[in-house]
Amino acid sequence: MASQRKLVYWIALLGALHGVVVCAGFFSPYDPEEQVRTRPYVPPMRIHFVDARGSIHLRPFVYDIRPREGAFDEYEEDTGRTLHLQFFVRGAPYRLLGILPGRLHLFGAGDARVYLFGGDGYGRDLLSRILAGGQISLLAGLLAAGLALCFGLSIGATAGYFGGLTDDVLMRGAELFLALPWLYLLFALRAFLPLAVSPLEAFLLVIAVIGTVGWARPARLVRGVVLSAKERDFVRAARGFGASGAYLLRKHILPQTASVVLTQAAILVPQYVLAEVTLSFLGLGVPEPVPSWGNLLANLQQYSVLASYWWMYLPAAAMVPFFLGYLGLASALQERADAPKIGA
């Protein structure tokens, strides 16, 4: 089936992308928080195979940089010093998944620093920071979507199954949350929570805020599915045989909401990643020095950075493939849900 195959492709793409981010420590050459204050705003280094004298190297290399005469943040390639890229080298220690200690990196260049994606104002490696920031932003998006879906599923199922007054009250509540422009709501909720917090607290706070704001839409959709599901013949038959409400919900009704919930998840995750990015961009989310895609982009709020250092824009570009993956996944899931089921 074509839609099934599409689904597999999209899942594979997303899996690969997330794999890179999960193993950020391995793929990034340096510690994302390590500073080199003498080298602010290093531009991305070009990878060469042919050196200045015209001879070809099999091992890719970059030229080291030296400050241009009379400037503090402008550099030129120092063609006298080639830095050969070495693969699978030992470098800065990191922890895989936050637990497993490791020192192995995909590439490095001995003691010299190679900035493939450029560096920021403190001389931190942007590639390492983008990868580490992805961990924060994606995890926030995933957890927030999980939270919102949990709320949405339970509230929607309750409203749909019990109906009557419960339904009315819960759905009026959902309408309230849907009536607010969601970014404003996010702001309002964030406004009344403490501002100066540690990165971990801020991270959890952001997830909680986004999750709380986002339950309404999935709840409405789940309620709709539950309403129609509980009237289906086999559910009524089960009820006739004396099945309890909890059993009915768990065994017969909730499984029918699976496709809606999955599609919603694929839609919500990128949206919530973006919510985290927005909050952090505005200084209401995860604070420095911990990188997130949002606070990496926050540098661009300074005019000088925006005007002079185009590579500070790269974190935004890094988001695009992820969003593409989720968009594809959502449409493939939708297609599968709409396709007539075999044997149904």
Added chain:
Amino acid sequence: MRYAFRRFLHSVFLLFGVSVLTFLFTTLAPGNYFDEMRLNPQIAPETVTALRAQYELDCPLPVRYLRWVASVARGEMGFSFAYNSPVAPLLWVRARNTLLLSLTATFFAWCIALPLGIWSAERLGRTPDHVVTSATAVLLVIPDLALALGLLLLAVRSGWFPPGGMVSVGFASLPWPRKLLDIAVHMALPVTALVLSAIPLLIRHVRAAVAEVLETGFMRAAQGQGIPRRRLLYRYALPAAANPLISLFGFSLGALLSGSLLVEVVMSWPGLGPLLLEAILARDLYVVIGGVLLSTLFLVGGNFVADLLLYWADPRIRTE
């Protein structure tokens, strides 16, 4: 008329609910505007307590809520600690700018989305349709923030557009046609960012709605009668597809309001967004509540208008 009244009551109920909700959030708030003063050794603790009492922050929540409702009725919407003035005048100026931005963006977004959506629905499954669909996919994939920052980068690099703000230096001394032009030039970038972030969803919805109508039997019959294509599309198909699109109009207004919050901050447009952000960072309670409520008012107002349009456009709703 009963219908309009019912929808109106519904909107009022929503606004009331939102105001209660935002006030409830305020009880969760640890700290307030005056907490920072407490840390200042030059200010006596008694002064802070007196200030708190003056602004009624020491009252229980229901009392504060009622006092606030009374002040809304007086047209003040509470008191801003940071600006030392009632909130309403602060908000009005900013809200005007935000509305200017998002209404213009809504207008242009629909002007682009409607013909493109119809055009692509008519050619469903053929090359033009694929082009439109892929173009919307590309726009969907680029995050709003990246779009806004990218446009800003373009403005800074090329110098074609002013990099933010609403008016140039020396705006006050310009003659009025030049003033309009000046604002228009400053609006170009934020409006482009908003339009680009809004149109992919609009195009997709228009396309789906029109494509569904084109499949129906009465459209085939109309086609068989030899009715010219343009008349067929705009006189027959569009009204039949209008219902979901009118609801979408209300929704798109809300989306653009949310979107403009971010774009305003990025492009330093003096709208509600920057004001709200400052207020949050300063813990200026009533400004935050007022800003959120005002934006809800716009959204609810937009949905109300959409409901009325629906009533006007669809006889089925009228007879209900």
